Amino acid sequence: MDLLIPYAAPYFAYVALSSVLHNKLPEEIIYIMKLVIVPGLLIWAWKWYAPLTGPKNKWASCLWGILFGIIGLVVWCGLYAPFTNPKDGAPWSDLSFYLRLVTAGFVVPVFEELFMRGFVFRVALQWDLLRRQKTPNAFSAALDNATLFDVAPGQWSVYAIVISTTIFAAGHIVGEWPAAIAYGLLMALLWILRKDLISCIVAHGVTNIGLALYVYYFGHWELW
DSSP states (O other), X not given: OTTHXXXXXXXXHHHHHHHXXXXXXXHXXXXXXXXXXXXXXXXXXXGGSOOSOOSSOHHHHHHHHXXXXXXXXXXXXXXXXXXXXXXXXXXXOHHHHHHHHHIIIIIHHHHHHHHIIIIIHHHHHHHHHHHHXXXXXXXHXXXXXXXXXXXXXXXXXXXXXXXXXXXXXXXXXGGGHHHHHHHHHHHXXXXXXXXXXXXXXXXXXXXXXXXXXXHHHHOOGGGX
16 A cells, blocks of 8 residues: 555646646646656655566567557557547647657656556456455455565466556546557556566557657547
């Protein structure tokens, strides 16, 4: 439970800034606030985080992340496009676009993967293991007695994948749910294969940057 705030604070700070201040301040101001507040929280909480690297070569993991990021971009666009209307998308100003690009490409992947795959996935896994061991109050035990650092790199269970993917999808609008579910499963697979978070963070960043460049140069703003 002590690790909940360090892992969750950057995520929910970002969500709060997006939801509470939407239509109350210019988008440029909101994104500048995100670029200041969220990285500040990440820096403050960094000492509590599990290592981003695992037993495999980190540079190879980065290459795997790039590959999965490109696959994720194709999957995301393919599953989200049917739920969008090209007439709904309006171009952002250049300043707004670049601020959002930096945020989506370099900030969001860090806090979202740390929270979803670094915390939610591991807590769900520990709950599942304790549940199977018939531990009383398995969920409370997973939060209060177990430690995330006990989770081996790449360790997984079906429940951990389903729960983390569901929560990941719930953080998106309804039309994005099919794409978000598929993307959550893809990141879980990458965690299992590479046994580290750095590959997931790189993949997430590549997908977000690729999506931003795609909508900017091809005009499909409804996808962003």
